[in-house]
Structure formats: C-alpha cells, structure tokens
Amino acid sequence: MRFDLRRAEFRLTVDVVVPGQGVTALFGRSGCGKTTLLRCVAGLEPSVQGRLRVHGESWQDQAHFVPAHQRPVGYVFQEGQLFPHLSVLGNLLYGYRRIRPERRIVQPDDVTRLLGLEGLLERRIHQISGGQRQRVAMGRALLTSPQVLLMDEPLAALDQISKAEILPYLERLHEELSIPVLYVSHAIDEVSRLADHMLLMEEGKIRAQGPLRDLITRADLPLVHGEQASAVLIGDSLSHLEDEHLSCIHLSGGTLYVPRVSDPNRGQLRVRVLARDVSVARQAPLPSSILNCLECEIVEIVDDPHPGHCLLKLKLGEQHLLSRITRRSRQQLALEAGDTVWASVKGVALT
C-alpha cells in the first residue's frame, strides 16, 4: 500500500508492504497517523492519493477508488459505533445479510460462541457493558467474512477489567480464524501480546517495520526505552512438573519455569519478559531461590533515557532478551558486548 494524504497540519506518507497473514500492529503515539492509515485502507478517506493492493487485487490507484462499502474489510472502531436502533443480534447480522450467501465463510453461530455472546442476542445496545459492546463490534465485522480485519484501538475506550475480559477473545480470534489483522494501538503490552508483525509509525511515516520480536528489542528504536520495554520469546514446547505445580517452557536457549499453566490451545507459546525484570551476573549463580537463570551473550549495550541506567541486549539461543541494569552495576561487572553472562529472570508472563 502506498498513501499520501495532506491535511492542514498533518501529512501522511506511507509506502509499505504488509504480510498477508497474522496480526500486524500499527504502533505509535497518538496523532502519528495510525488511525488515518487504517481509514485509508478501509476507504473512509476518499481524498487520499495513492495505491492500495490487497491479495493482488487493486482497491485504489490513480484511475479508480473502490468505495468503502465495496471493500471486503471488517472495521472495528474504537468506540464500537454499534447501531442503537438494533438489538445485539440485529447488529451482528447487519453486515452478514449484505454478503452474498456463497461468500459467507464466517457463520453467526461460530461468532456468538467464539465471542461469548450467546446470552446477549436479544438485548439492546444500551443494556450491555462496554466490553460486551466491543465484542459485538468485532463479531459484526467478522460476520462480513472480511479479507482483512481492521481494528482501531478496540480496547482503548475500556477500563482495565473490560480489557482483561476482551483480550482472551482477541487471542482466540487470532488462533481460530485465518483472517489477517491490522491492529492499531499505542499500548505496547497489548501489541506484545497479540501481534506477529509491527509497523512503527512516527509523524505520519513508517519509522521501522518487521517481526514484532525483532522490532521491540532493536536498540536503535524508542521501544526499548521506558518501563514497558520488554522482549517476547517464543517457546518450543511446554511440559509440567505436576507435584511442584510448575510448568516448563522449553526455548532454544534454555528452560523457563512458571507457575502451573494449562496448555494454551494455540500453536505458539509466547512469553513476555520485561527488561526491568532481568538482572545479570558474571558467574553461574550460587544456589538461590531464583528459578530462571539462563546463560546469554551480550550483543549490545545502549544508554537508557534514565541517566542511572543502561540497557543490555542479550542473545539467548536464536532469540533476544532485554535487561535494564544500573550503570554502576555495569561498571562493577565491567560488562562489554560479546561477554557471556547469566541472566536471572524475575517475572515471566506467558501470554
């Protein structure tokens, strides 16, 4: 896709190829143009110049512009934008009824089950909670059997409880339906949990793009700074120590122990480790209560915006970890790139 949009004090210039599968996060600060880019894909910005091809089909070029209602996209708005004059079921079926029967791949029963909407179908929109509304908005978009699902910060307007309620549904969508998703967000925790691929946007331009795991640990990008800096590791397999109530996540560079988890129903085991939860030691640790201690190699050392801290990028097998330590520790241990260290991981979130 290639777009060029000019507004009074804003210009969006984007020329990018997005993978045709998995979840691609459009990530950046508020006002960087993420939502505008998503609206361009949906055809909601008719004034935009540019070209857009999706799965080899042209939706927009110099000569023609496919209007929004003819593009096979599902759009989930930040505020839901449900129809207040229709029931939950009426909202769900609004798009479904407008799709030719032979093109209806996603069926209402599957969507209501997947999104847990069974008991709500007869309710009116003002009788359901914010989290439920967003689930209806997702279901309604899915029922058009879209070729691309566009999600504009679907969790931003929700409180923490509703977010926690919705995230598992989003993950299930990801696992059970093979519809590619463009997911706009400015919350790195959401993105780390859901996305496979990432477009990092700044001031209407793409700053960087690539697989999520690579991008969030790239030392030259702002993502490695701040409290939420983290790495995502993909585990190869999961086993359990039943009498100790622990689960072991086996990775290419070692094993991580976490409190007993149930087998996730998806293929991928995804672990998020915050940089502030990783400390390093020169030698293999003495026997201690810390369970997770992995041998890694320092790839890179960069400054942190906090003057007392620096950030280590560690190589663990074929994957990367981040560790934020104090400058003082770095000096005392005389750490340099290329050194081998033992990383103690205090917190692991299996997502």
Next chain:
Amino acid sequence: MPSEWISPHDLAALWLTLKLAAVTTVVLLILGTPLALWLARTKSRFKLAIESVVALPLVLPPTVLGFYLLMLLGSQGPIQALGGPALAFTFTGLVIGSVFYSLPFVVQPLQNAFAGIERGTLEAAACLRAGPWDRFCSVMLPLSQRGFLTAITLGFAHTLGEFGVVLMIGGNIPGETQVVSIAIYDHVEAVDYASAHVLSGLLLALSFLMLFALYTINGRIKMVLP
C-alpha cells in the same frame, strides 16, 4: 347528517384544507429531506445563507411571502411570461405557497435529526457493505424517526392554519381555493358566529389532537432510543 351542523360549503373548505395540508406535507418531505440532509452534512459557505432563507417564513409576515409569490405566479409574472401555466388562484398555486410557508417546520426538525447521527455510525454501516441509499434507509431513517414525525406533524398542522399566503395567491374561490381559515374570516365578517364556532372548534381540536399524538409517540420512541 353533518350537513345539519355544518354547511356543504364549509365542508368543502374543510376537505380542501386537509387535502392542501396533506399534499404540501408530501411535497415538503420529498424536497425537504435532501435539503435537510445537505444542510446537516455540508461545510459549504452557502450553508448559512440557505439556512436563513429556509427560516425566513418564521419571521416574515405571510402577506409579504404571498405578495412575492403572486408577483411570480400571477398573470404578469415571469412564469406566465415564459409560457408557463397560470398558477395564481389555483390549487397548485396554493400548494406552492404552502410549501414555502411551511418549509422551516419540516426542514429544521429533519436537519436536527440528521445532524444528531454520528458520522462514525454511518462509516460503520459503510464498512458493513451498506451503500449510500442502503445507509440512508437502514440507519438514517430509523435513527431520525422522531425528526420525521415532528416534521410531518408540524408541516401538516402549520399548513392547516395558513391564512395570509392563501389569501394573497389563492383568493377565496369556494371549493377551489377557499380554506377553513378564510371561511372562518368570511363567517365573522357576515356575523355568522355559529358557523365560525363550528369551523374554529374543529380546527382547534384537530390541531390539538395531532400535537398530542406527536408528543405521545415521541415520548415512546425516546424510551426505546435513548
């Protein structure tokens, strides 16, 4: 028999008034809906000027409106000069006058109703494969029910009470252009208070009933559509 308490002459005026109000309301819905839609959505610099023109009948004496229409539609007017039909002193002329006269009562409620519908709601409908006409029928119409009901009632009721414009361009031809309000005026002039009472009472009751029904129904819709 109604003729015992209302003369055939007055009955014809009443019938004509109802017919005029009904035709005017239908014409206004057909013309007013696109106009209201445009006014609710446009960012054009002509918007304020058009809005003012639409609102003019609210403040202008009906005789002024009637006078200009008479000039336009009358035997010396430009329409006849260009070979058009003679419209003054005909039912069609009355409809044209009433359409102008009741325009704000139809356009303003519709415009408010359309403006109250969020752009995002319509964009959501577009992303669910609804084309422009489909969006209008399946989202805008149901969400502006109250606006339409108000527009229809006010347009109809306001036309019922029309006097000045009709007098100017319709005259007072019984059975053709004589409406109830003018018939009442004639009865009072002729000191026939009994007939004036009957017609006035009818008009009063009819107007009250229509407004009462409007407020009742609007209250019900409000409960369903908060």
